[in-house]
Amino acid sequence: MADEVKLYGLDGSPFVCRVKIALNLKKIDYKFVVEDLRNKSADLLKYNPVHKKIPVLLHSGKPISESLVIIEYMDDAWKGAPLLPKDPYEKAQARFWAKFVDDKCIPIVFKAIVSHGEEKDLAEAHEQLQFLENQLNEGKKFFGGDDINLVDISATFIAYWVGAAEEALGLKLVSKDKYPKLTEWCDNYINCQAVKDGLPPREILLGFFKMWFATPNSFVYNEFLNKSS
């Protein structure tokens, strides 16, 4: 059982996807356990009794929850292909931006999507996205420089989920003329093999967003909102 790695999750979750991408980057073999959020497994409830959410990573029988905590754990436990800079200050910056994506960007972008692009929500979303655009202004291919790091991984939702929502909704949030760097980053990011291998098929997300916009009180919507808020 030594070093056995399991990931409890769901294809549609951008938070689960973060962990898959990290596992791919580190070339770690793992077993993916698909959860049904309407009928959570006994294992999930045992391994994440506090939040009862996915993703949960199980390493040699020990569970870790919260996607960014999981990724930092992976970086501590598996030394190849580092996901965080070595320098303490650069590391702090990466943590700051990953937290910014989680606490500010994703919730407001999500809100703008949910409100079908309501003016005030859109304005707030643009305000936060502009900070990310400026971060890339230093001529960086990724937030991590030449290689993907924690910040890129945290922003997977922006790179991929937002595009699917835009298509389903007929709304443009991250346009090329407003966000030239961010759109370039999106392309670079989702075309990396380690990322591509971790992303769910776009049709799944399109189908999800289309269905969800039709029935906005679905439980998955609420689960996601709980996670983002």
Added chain:
Amino acid sequence: MADEVKLHGVDGSPFVCRVKIALNIKKIDYKYVVEDLSNKSADLLKYNPVHKKVPVFVHNGNSVSESLVIVEYIDDAWKAVPILPQDAYEKAQARFWAKFIDDKCIPALFKAIGSHGEEQAVAEAHEQLQFLENELNVKGKKFFGGGDINLVDIAATFIAYWVGAAEEALGIKLVSKDKFPKIKEWDGNYINSQVVKDGLPPREILVAFFKKRFGNA
């Protein structure tokens, strides 16, 4: 060149206090820059343009924001007296609980305080606190960090000290000894540690703040 260390903050902030305690634990000398939140300094706005908040930590001209990010930075930059466990799994657990306190506990407690102890709000706060109570119960620990203070203890400074001041200011009971014996015991151990004591603001300041902000006119 000796390290230049500055902390921008306000006394009443539990988040600024976290950083002060971490600096005390590491015995780091620093200059404390008091901010007026109604008139933020040019430096604060320069160093934290994204959030424009305190605390902001400046080390040799490099600025770090967000209290838990700052505390981890301090732990990475100064190796003595570690604030996080060495073991990868234990470290992850510490980060999990610190995040839990930030994302769940403190907002729920703040809501209970803001509502003057309204039943539903208090019940929700208790639900979150129970997880912390269990965490202390299971391991029979003096601190969340075991024998020594760690990131989780520091994250929970609001619970140890601010909540008591709010309780006094508003005449409500949120964290009682019979419901949360382990947390109360931890509370006592924590705020009586010298490194913590030296970082806490005077209680009267907090009581006055809560009375003014939430008390009846």
